[in-house]
Amino acid sequence: MREEADETTREGERLTFRIRDEIDAADARREARRLAERHGFGAVRAYCLATVVSELAHNLVFHASDGGLIRIRARTEESAPAIEVEATDDGPGIRDLALAMQDGWSTAGSLGCGLPGTRRLTDEFEITSALGVGTRVTCAVRKQ
Ligand SMILES: Nc1ncnc2c1ncn2[C@@H]1O[C@H](COP(=O)(O)OP(=O)(O)O)[C@@H](O)[C@H]1O
Ligand SMILES: [Mg+2]
Secondary structure, three states: OOOOOOOOEEEOOEEEEEEOOHHHHHHHHHHHHHHHHHOOOOHHHHHHHHHHHHHHHHHHHHHOEOEEEEEEEEEOOOOOOEEEEEEEEOOOOOOOHHHHOOOOOOOOOOOOOHHHHHHHHOOEEEEEEEOOOEEEEEEEEEOO
16 A cells, blocks of 8 residues: 655655654654644644654554554645645554454554544545555545
8 A cells, every 4th residue: 555665754744754664753743843844733633744744654553563654645736735644554453444443442552543543634534444454544634
């Protein structure tokens, strides 16, 4: 499910981060927040975006076998400005998506709030996963 990209790249208002560890996750979080601020997002919306990126990146670190990619893109259409986030990996996949989307459900003994929290913080949310193939989460936070 993951396109090949060996390095973190920045092309205009599209950022791509290869996430392998918590330092990568922190970088992605910080840059997401900066992108939101550059695009005139208020502090609360920028914080939502940063939190979403952090949760999805941590899932790549802790649940995908070899990390994954986070792509962040500013949608500049005047009518509906938003920032899109896509997290992809070719890790083990999720057996039961309905369970994974429940608060407090974790196979890692952690809080189990990352995915349901991400759904609540975003205006668009989609998750697909296939066992042995990988997981893709796409979501978007609107400017207002
Ligand atoms: N990228 C992923 N690949 C495989 N499993 C995942 C991935 N993201 C989430 N999961 C599964 O969904 C569960 C819930 O995720 P989440 O809500 O973020 O809670 P937590 O990370 O605290 O376990 C995880 O425990 C894990 O089993
Ligand atoms: Mg998590």
